[in-house]
Amino acid sequence: MWSLKKSVWVFHVNTGACNNCDIEIVDCLTPKFDIERLGIKLVGSPRHADALLVTGGVTAQAAPRLREVYRQTPKPCIVFAIGACACDKGIFTTGYHMVGPVDKIIKEVDPNAIIAYVPGCPPKPEAIISGVLKALAVL
């Protein structure tokens, strides 16, 4: 766990978000915020990931894919639910195609999963960075 906390490799999963959280996540990589200076790196495969950044309230079509992505990550894996939708489906709560939120789907695969929540619509890049660092501090 201590090595994981030094340099977290994250994989980004969109499960039916409006894009905003996703853009703010990518924004974290660009010069103004530059999370790579904190050792956090975005990777292209869940098999390389120490953490999942999950956005969106999980649609019926995305749910099986989210379970599969979580299964493919090496454990321990921290799941970050980024944004209001990922935390509790947000404004889309009453949608007929929504089966989330994220923690419900992840706990179906692994009841003991580590899940951290970053609320906001969308959370600012500062909030995402602060959320990730706070979660790492308590682990």
Next chain:
Amino acid sequence: MNQQELNNKLSQIKAQLISIEQTADNRIYLSCEARNAYAVNKFLFEDVPLRFVIATGIDSDDCFEVIYHYAYDEIGCIINLKVFIRDRENPQLESIAPFLPAAEWIEREIHDLLGIDFKNHPNMRRLILADDWPQGVYPMRKEMDAKIARGWTCETSSRPAPESPARRTVPLGKPILPVGPFHPLQEEMEFFQLTTDGEIVTDIDMRISYNHRGIEKISESLQFDQVPYLVSRICGICSASHPTAYVNAVEEIAGVTPPDRARYVRTIICELERIHSHLLWVGLAGHFIGYDTVFMWAWKYREPVLDLLEEITGNRNNYGNVKVGGCREDIPDEIVPKMLKDLDEVEKKTEMLTKAVLDDPVLHARLKGVGTLSKEDAIRYAVTGPTARGSGIAIDVRRDDPYAAYADLDWNVIVQEQGDVFAKAVVRLLETLESVKMTKEAVQKLPKGPIAIEVKEIPPGEGCGHGEAPRGETFHYVRSDGGNRPIRHKVRAPSFVNVPSFRASCIGQHIADVTITLAAVDPCYSCTERLAVVDAHGNIVRDYEMLLQASRDKTAQMQKELGWPGLKLEDLQIG
């Protein structure tokens, strides 16, 4: 053709119509029975000719209605054709997709959501609902309202899912290349299946549904004033355009005009949104062809724009600033000088980026003639926005059917004829500069006065609102029965018509060119997407990194051939 000539033309098909009604200068409602729908649609598309916008399926009490929306851009007129399907037990309609490919997706969507059967449809597979959605359950039918309110979900349903796969099966032995489904920066998550022959793409198939949240249904449960907050979350980057189009529609029903200051504030927010969206696209396009410097710089330059938006509306995205009758937050006079100063800076940087792109021989070699969408295909697929303007179709809702304060400002519609990726890039870059110019003018002209008027009641009626989002025309149709909620709210986002045009632009391309061709209509790809090439036995032979590398290697190869030393920091002015 002016309004009178258009009316004369429409009266040629009077015999097949039930009624012709003109509700405003530029809104016409036609209606006909289901048996005449095919002939009337064919006349409207081919003989008038009109641009297909979208179709709306409605469950009325005694029948199903399908409304085909068309636009006549020369005078900014929207023509709606209402078709009544009286047989509720076995609703059927003749498909118009054989002569109008733009209608293929929406007919599949209406089939999924309302259960209307389109005869002779070339490709009637599931589009918008999940693979395991139970068969025979149509969420937009009124009978589902009570069930959904009681907590019905597709997971608790006892009915089985259909056996037929939503994806097209490919003959054995043909290599396929699946792209997706996770693309973090897209409005709609999509899955592409490319069939390849060596390095050449021979067919492309798409599957959406991953991002289907049922917004049109949720909208029916919200009050008119709550809907803007919902529609601004359809797509994060278009979070000013969607609410603006929606309030245009509702204000049309209510017959109100927002105060002058509100019109200007709306314009400023929409244009700031366009600036940051186009810069975002330039960055991602650079990333795809191996110019990561462009990616980092373009994203750095859009930050001041987001800061301005935050200062005005309180949020970097999802502004929620538009409401029926005006705006929620005003632009404080004291930040005007700062806005002008920041915009000057953005203009300088964008000019520098534009020059860097237009003067770069490698980009010319890499993007010209790639992913060409011909003018004829652009019309058949009814594409909008920079995708259409890059193919020589001069349409822009801001000019054709002006809303907000666009009619008061001095600006140009940017059009390029070639239809390739380079043309679309040029359109976006030059448009960004136009937007900066427009925003500055609007800020300087900002009239005094209130920013909203009170709208107490929305009368019964129907309205169409559209607006030019960064990616193209966003269209909203709203119907009211005099209550406090819309009884039907249809949304057409620009990517819904732009994305299917991949069938015309991707086939025949090299695999290395596909990422940039797909990105050229701006469905927003990012580097974290999951993508792999699978051979006929399902083994992964190439992953996303390798494809990205192939795209970058092609650029590097061209640099070498052109004897070009590569991008040097000294070549760019650093401000």
